[in-house]
Amino acid sequence: MLKFGGTSVASAENIEKSCAIALHALAGGPVVMVVSALGGTTDALIGAGRAAASGDSRYREALAQLQQRHLAAAQALLPPAGQPDVTATLTQGFSELTQLCDGVFALGELSARTLDRLMSYGELLSSQLVCAVIGGKTPAAWADARQLIRTNSCFGKAEVDPAATRQLVQAFGQKHAHALWVVPGFIGADAEGTTTTLGRGGSDYTAALLAAALDADKLEIWTDVSGMMTADPRLVARARPIAGISYQEAMELSYFGAKVLYPPTIQPVMERGIPLWIKNTFAPADYGTLVEVDPPHSPDVVRGLSSIGQLALLNLEGSGMVGIPGFSKRLFEALARKRINVVLITQSSSEYSICVGVAAADVPAARAVVDAEFAPEIGAGRIAPLRPELGLAIVALVGENMKNHPGISGRLFGALGQNGVNIRAIAQGSSERNISTVIRSEDVPKAINVLHEAFFEPAYKQVNLYVLGPGNVGGKLLAQLAQQQAHLQQQLGLQVRVVAIANRRHCVVDENGLDLATWPAALAAAGPCTLDEFTQLILSRNLRNSILVDVTANPAAADHYAALLEKSVAVVACNKVAASSAYANYARLKGLAQDFNTRFLFETNVGAGLPIIGTLGDLTRSGDVVRRLEAVLSGTLNFVFNNYDGSRPFAEVVRQAQAEGYTEPDPRLDLSGTDVARKILILAREAGHPLEMSDVQIESFLPASCLEGDVEAFYEQLAVHEAHFRALYDAATAAGKRLKFVARYADGTAAVGLQAVLPSHDVYELRGKDNIVLFYTDRYSEQPLVIKGAGAGAEVTAAGVFADIIRAARL
Ligand SMILES: NC(=O)C1=CN([C@@H]2O[C@H](COP(=O)(O)OP(=O)(O)OC[C@H]3O[C@@H](n4cnc5c(N)ncnc54)[C@H](OP(=O)(O)O)[C@@H]3O)[C@@H](O)[C@H]2O)C=CC1
Numbered sequence: 001m002l003k004f005g006g007t008s009v010a011s012a013e014n015i016e017k018s019c020a021i022a023l024h025a026l027a028g029g030p031v032v033m034v035v036s037a038l039g040g041t042t043d044a045l046i047g048a049g050r051a052a053a054s055g056d057s058r059y060r061e062a063l064a065q066l067q068q069r070h071l072a073a074a075q076a077l078l079p080p081a082g083q084p085d086v087t088a089t090l091t092q093g094f095s096e097l098t099q100l101c102d103g104v105f106a107l108g109e110l111s112a113r114t115l116d117r118l119m120s121y122g123e124l125l126s127s128q129l130v131c132a133v134i135g136g137k138t139p140a141a142w143a144d145a146r147q148l149i150r151t152n153s154c155f156g157k158a159e160v161d162p163a164a165t166r167q168l169v170q171a172f173g174q175k176h177a178h179a180l181w182v183v184p185g186f187i188g189a190d191a192e193g194t195t196t197t198l199g200r201g202g203s204d205y206t207a208a209l210l211a212a213a214l215d216a217d218k219l220e221i222w223t224d225v226s227g228m229m230t231a232d233p234r235l236v237a238r239a240r241p242i243a244g245i246s247y248q249e250a251m252e253l254s255y256f257g258a259k260v261l262y263p264p265t266i267q268p269v270m271e272r273g274i275p276l277w278i279k280n281t282f283a284p285a286d287y288g289t290l291v292e293v294d295p296p297h298s299p300d301v302v303r304g305l306s307s308i309g310q311l312a313l314l315n316l317e318g319s320g321m322v323g324i325p326g327f328s329k330r331l332f333e334a335l336a337r338k339r340i341n342v343v344l345i346t347q348s349s350s351e352y353s354i355c356v357g358v359a360a361a362d363v364p365a366a367r368a369v370v371d372a373e374f375a376p377e378i379g380a381g382r383i384a385p386l387r388p389e390l391g392l393a394i395v396a397l398v399g400e401n402m403k404n405h406p407g408i409s410g411r412l413f414g415a416l417g418q419n420g421v422n423i424r425a426i427a428q429g430s431s432e433r434n435i436s437t438v439i440r441s442e443d444v445p446k447a448i449n450v451l452h453e454a455f456f457e458p459a460y461k462q463v464n465l466y467v468l469g470p471g472n473v474g475g476k477l478l479a480q481l482a483q484q485q486a487h488l489q490q491q492l493g494l495q496v497r498v499v500a501i502a503n504r505r506h507c508v509v510d511e512n513g514l515d516l517a518t519w520p521a522a523l524a525a526a527g528p529c530t531l532d533e534f535t536q537l538i539l540s541r542n543l544r545n546s547i548l549v550d551v552t553a554n555p556a557a558a559d560h561y562a563a564l565l566e567k568s569v570a571v572v573a574c575n576k577v578a579a580s581s582a583y584a585n586y587a588r589l590k591g592l593a594q595d596f597n598t599r600f601l602f603e604t605n606v607g608a609g610l611p612i613i614g615t616l617g618d619l620t621r622s623g624d625v626v627r628r629l630e631a632v633l634s635g636t637l638n639f640v641f642n643n644y645d646g647s648r649p650f651a652e653v654v655r656q657a658q659a660e661g662y663t664e665p666d667p668r669l670d671l672s673g674t675d676v677a678r679k680i681l682i683l684a685r686e687a688g689h690p691l692e693m694s695d696v697q698i699e700s701f702l703p704a705s706c707l708e709g710d711v712e713a714f715y716e717q718l719a720v721h722e723a724h725f726r727a728l729y730d731a732a733t734a735a736g737k738r739l740k741f742v743a744r745y746a747d748g749t750a751a752v753g754l755q756a757v758l759p760s761h762d763v764y765e766l767r768g769k770d771n772i773v774l775f776y777t778d779r780y781s782e783q784p785l786v787i788k789g790a791g792a793g794a795e796v797t798a799a800g801v802f803a804d805i806i807r808a809a810r811l
C-alpha cells in the first residue's frame with residue numbers, strides 16, 4: 001500500500017517520480033496507490049467555493065487556472081495518443097465543478113455537504129491522471145474510494161465505519177483482480193452514497209484503512225520529508241529523522257503537531273500490526289521512519305518533541321469543588337455539548353481547581369457553556385467564573401523509554417528553567433509516554449531548541465552572545481572568540497554565536513551568528529541603537545542560552561542587567577559599575593541570577609583575568625572566613641609607579657599606560673583611586689561584608705586640580721604638578737622604598753592609598769602592571785593565600801571575560 005501526498009503529485013515531474021516508486025514496488029507484489037490532490041488544489045477549491053458563496057465571480061478564473069494546471073500535467077506526462085481520454089475526464093470534471101460553483105454562486109451559500117463534494121474533485125481528478133500515466137507503463141485500474149470507504153454524514157470530517165469499509169474493500173478486491181490499483185485519498189461516501197471527506201490530510205487515513213482491510217504487508221506514506229523528525233525542522237536546525245518508532249509514539253507525535261502523518265492513520269494499521277513506513281519521494285534512498293510494534297532499541301530516551309500552538313487554558317476553581325463528586329463530569333459534558341475538544345487536563349490533589357487545555361478558538365464557546373453550567377455555584381460564590389488564559393502552547397516530550405528512566409522531568413524542567421521558560425501547566429499520563437508542558441507561545445522556539453539540546457545533543461549547546469562595547473577589551477574578546485570557535489565546539493560542545501554587537505553609534509545583529517572575521521565593517525555599516533533597544537532586542541529574540549556581555553564602562557548599561565536576569569539571560573560584565581553600585585543593587589542582581597537560574601559574573605572586575613573573585617568564592621563557599629585583604633589592584637598605578645623615575649614626565653608615563661590599554665576609558669578613575677576603591681569594595685562584598693562605597697576611605701595622591709575638567713585638562717594638570725610627583729618619588733627612593741597604591745580590607749573597613757613600602761613588604765617586588773591580592777583567612781591565617789599576575793591589559797581581560805562566558809554557558 002503506497003500513499004502519495006500533495007507535493008508528491010504537485011507537478012508532472014513529481015508525478016513521474018511517484019509513478020517510478022510505485023512501479024519499483026510492483027516488482028514485489030500487487031500495489032495500491034492512494035493519491036492526494038495535486039499540491040495546493042484543495043485550498044484552491046475551497047477558495048473558489050467560498051468566493052462563489054460570497055458572490056465573487058472570480059471563482060471561474062480560479063477553476064480555469066486549476067483546469068489548465070491539470071491539463072498541462074497530462075500533456076507533459078502522456079504521449080499524444082494517451083491524452084484524449086484523460087483530457088476528456090479532466091474537462092468533464094472541471095465542467096461539473098464549475099456547475100457546482102455556479103449553483104453556490106446563485107444560492108449565495110456553501111454547505112458543508114457541497115464543500116465536501118467540491119473538494120472531492122481534487123483527489124478524483126489527480127488519481128485518474130496518475131492512473132492514466134502509470135497505466136501507460138503497466139496495467140492499472142482506477143477505483144473510486146466512495147465505493148470503498150463508508151462514513152457517516154458528518155460532512156467536513158466524516159467518521160469512518162471500519163467494519164463496513166473492510167467489507168466493501170474486500171468485496172471489491174475479490175471482484176476486481178488487478179496488480180495495481182489507483183485510488184483517490186481523502187474521500188468516502190455515506191450510506192446514501194453522498195460524497196464525504198475524512199478531514200484535511202485524510203489521504204493517509206484512506207491508505208491505512210485500505211491497508212488494514214486488505215491485510216497489506218506494509219503501508220508506505222510517501223511525502224516530502226525523510227520521515228518523522230526529532231523536532232519540527234523549521235524550528236530546530238539540527239532536528240533529525242527518527243529511524244524507528246512504535247505506533248503509540250507515532251500517534252503521540254502526530255497528535256502533537258508532527259505534521260508528517262494524519263493522526264487517525266495509525267489506528268487501523270496498529271490494530272493489524274502492519275508496519276507503516278514514512279518515506280521521501282524526493283530522496284527515496286533515505287531510510288525514513290518505520291513505525292512498527294517493536295522498533296529497534298534507540299539510545300535516545302526521548303523519541304521526539306512536538307508542540308501544539310494556539311492553545312488556551314481554562315481554569316475552573318473554587319472551594320465549592322473540593323470533595324464533591326461530579327464536577328469534572330459536568331465540566332467535560334458541558335464542553336462536549338459544544339463539541340469542544342479537550343487537549344490536556346490537570347487537576348491538583350487539593351481538588352481546588354481543574355485546568356483543561358483547549359484550542360484558543362474555542363474559548364468564547366467554552367466560557368459561555370461552562371459559566372452557564374455552573375451558574376448556581378458561581379452565583380453562590382462557591383466557584384469562580386471560568387478563567388481562560390490565552391497565548392499558550394504545548395510542548396511535549398514523547399518516548400516509550402521515558403518510563404524506565406528517572407530524571408527525565410528533572411532535565412526537562414531544568415533546561416526550561418535555565419532559559420526562563422515559565423511552565424504554566426504540566427500533564428503526564430501514567431504510561432509516561434508523553435510529558436506535556438504548557439508554556440507561552442513566544443517561548444516555543446526557544447523551548448524546543450533547548451529541549452532538543454538537552455535530549456538529543458547532550459554534547460552540544462548553542463550559546464548566543466550579545467556584546468555591548470567592542471572597544472579595547474571587547475575587540476580582543478571578539479578576536480579570541482573567533483579564534484577559539486572550533487575548539488569550543490569540538491572540546492566543550494559549545495557553539496558560541498555572537499548575535500549582536502553594539503557600540504554607542506551602531507548595532508549589528510544576525511540571529512544566525514555574526515561573521516567574526518568581518519564584524520567591524522558590518523558594525524560600521526549598521527544603524528544606531530539605544531541601550532533600551534539593545535535590551536529589548538535580547539528579550540524579543542528570546543534565544544536560548546543568551547548572555548549579555550557588557551564590555552563598556554557605562555553606568556547606564558549596568559541599569560539594564562536586572563531586566564535581563566529576570567528573564568534568565570546571563571550577564572557577564574567587566575564593567576565594574578553594577579558590582580560596586582549601592583549594596584542593595586549588587587545584592588539584588590546576585591539574587592535575581594539565583595532566582596532565575598542564571599549567572600551574573602564579573603570576575604574581571606578585580607585583577608582583570610586573574611582568578612581572584614572565583615578563588616574568594618571557593619574560600620567562602622567552603623566555609624572559610626576572610627578576615628583581611630591586602631592588595632595592589634591597579635595595573636595602571638603599578639605600571640606608572642614602576643616606570644616613573646623622574647627621567648620623563650609623570651603625565652607621559654600615564655599616557656603610556658593608557659596607550660597600552662591598562663587604564664579605564666577615563667584614566668582619572670585610575671589615578672584618583674576610584675577604580676581601586678571599587679575593586680576592594682567588590683572583594684569585601686564577595687567575602688560576605690555588605691560595605692558601601694562610602695565605607696571605603698580613599699587617600700588620593702593627586703592634587704585636587706587634576707580632577708577638575710576633562711581628560712585633556714587632567715593631563716595638563718599632571719604636567720603642571722610634575723614637581724609633586726617627583727617629590728613623592730624622590731622621598732620614597734631616598735628611604736629605600738617603592739611607591740605602591742595599596743588597598744586594604746579588615747574588620748569591616750576598607751582603605752586605598754599610596755604607600756612607600758620597604759623591600760620586606762609583600763608588594764615591594766610587584767613588577768610592571770601586575771596585581772597582587774593577599775587573603776588572610778581562618779585557614780590561611782599565618783601565611784596568606786596569594787594571587788599575583790598581570791592585572792590589566794585588553795588581552796588578559798578579554799581572556800577573563802571569555803572564561804566567564806564559558807562558566808555562564810555551562811551552567
Ligand atoms: N583595560 C583593562 O585592563 C580592564 C578593563 N576592564 C573594564 O573593561 C571595560 C572596557 O574597557 P575598554 O575596552 O578599555 O574601554 P573602551 O573605551 O576601549 O571601550 C568601551 C566600549 O564601550 C562602548 N560603549 C560605551 N558606552 C556605550 C553605550 N552606551 N552603548 C554601547 N556601547 C557603549 C564604546 O563604544 P564607542 O566606541 O562608540 O564609544 C566602546 O566600544 C571597562 O569597564 C573597564 O573597567 C576591566 C578589567 C581590566
Ligand SMILES: N[C@@H](CC=O)C(=O)O
Nearest residue numbers: 634635636662663664
Ligand atoms: N584600569 C584598570 C584595569 C583593570 O581593572 C587597572 O589599571 O587596573
